[in-house]
Amino acid sequence: MKPLALYWSSSKPNFGDALSPLICARVSGREVVWAPPGRCDVVALGSLMQRFKEHWWTRRVHVWGTGFIEHPPAHASRHHYHAVRGRLTQAAISGLKQEVALGDPGLLAPLLVEDRPAPARRCRVLVIPHYKDKGNAALAELAARVPGVEVADIFAPATTLLEQIRAAEVVLSSAMHGLIAADSLGVPNAWLKLSDAVRGGDFKFNDYYSVFGFAATPLALSEPLLRDPSAVVAQYRRPGLADIQERLMRSFPDGV
CATH class of the missing domain: 3.40.50 (Rossmann fold)
Structure with missing residues (x-):
């Protein structure tokens, strides 16, 4: 099985950022490797959605529990949403299906x-x-x-x-x-x-x-x-x- 290409903020060893690859590896049962926003398959823990652009030529990623760092204007999105951190992030993404899961994957830290x-x-x-x-x-x-x-x-x-x-x-x-x-x-x-x-x-x-x-x-x-x-x-x-x-x-x- 190929490694999971995950983006997380790696500029400093911050707790939430460090949890992301650990939790994704535990849940998926796969090796997790870091990849930049333009090359990753998945983004998970963190206030990172503002780093993923919505141009037609940009890569479409799978979003699992990610959120914005500050209040964004409502906008349409090309990405694949499996979960978002909360209702404020959900409301900012026009047309997001109501059945999308809500919550930060850090809740799976146990x-x-x-x-x-x-x-x-x-x-x-x-x-x-x-x-x-x-x-x-x-x-x-x-x-x-x-x-x-x-x-x-x-x-x-x-x-x-x-x-x-x-x-x-x-x-x-x-x-x-x-x-x-x-x-x-x-x-x-x-x-x-x-x-x-x-x-x-x-x-x-x-x-x-x-x-x-x-x-x-x-x-x-x-x-x-x-x-x-x-x-x-x-x-x-x-x-x-x-x-x-x-x-x-x-x-x-x-x-x-």
């Missing part, structure tokens, strides 16, 4: 750790900063002062970060795939806004959360939140998660 034993050590609060928020001075100062708080490195190997998330009681993240992975593993979590540096603002977060039928509001970093995140646990819900995961599995573009 496939990468399902054969591993449960972590032996628990972390009370794991904070996952977006790479634009790496080195946030206020976070570093609070994490050093508040017991039981760990700060993850978004550039760590993907399976290492998944194990850290599994070991956490609560996850707070300004990186979207930190939240998605926590959802996939059943770890209560909340969107933490550390700055305005993340490209696209709130769009991709709202797109992701739309599949659960609600709009999320980011939390601000504070010492009380790190000391007592019980409200995050009490309010945590992800209705329909199992159905979303099942539809994503069924919608993978086999035979490409």
Whole structure:
């Protein structure tokens, strides 16, 4: 069987980008190789749709769970859609079939750790900063002062970060795939806004959360939140998660 030619953003070892080939390999049972947008067969995890042009001469790719990074104008598309990240991406593509699966394939991250034993050590609060928020001075100062708080490195190997998330009681993240992975593993979590540096603002977060039928509001970093995140646990819900995961599995573009 030929390798699956997949495009993912490879300029930095970012968590969500690193998950894409791992999850696609696990779901497809095939070797996955990187290919640029003009030569790939599939695009999956990530805010990457704006990189795929709609000219008549451009390659038509198979889209599985991808989204836009910011709100695009509604437009027709030549690509083959099996799943998109959320309802905002769905609405931006004119004529997209309503039965297309919705959800980020990062929700299938448990496939990468399902054969591993449960972590032996628990972390009370794991904070996952977006790479634009790496080195946030206020976070570093609070994490050093508040017991039981760990700060993850978004550039760590993907399976290492998944194990850290599994070991956490609560996850707070300004990186979207930190939240998605926590959802996939059943770890209560909340969107933490550390700055305005993340490209696209709130769009991709709202797109992701739309599949659960609600709009999320980011939390601000504070010492009380790190000391007592019980409200995050009490309010945590992800209705329909199992159905979303099942539809994503069924919608993978086999035979490409």
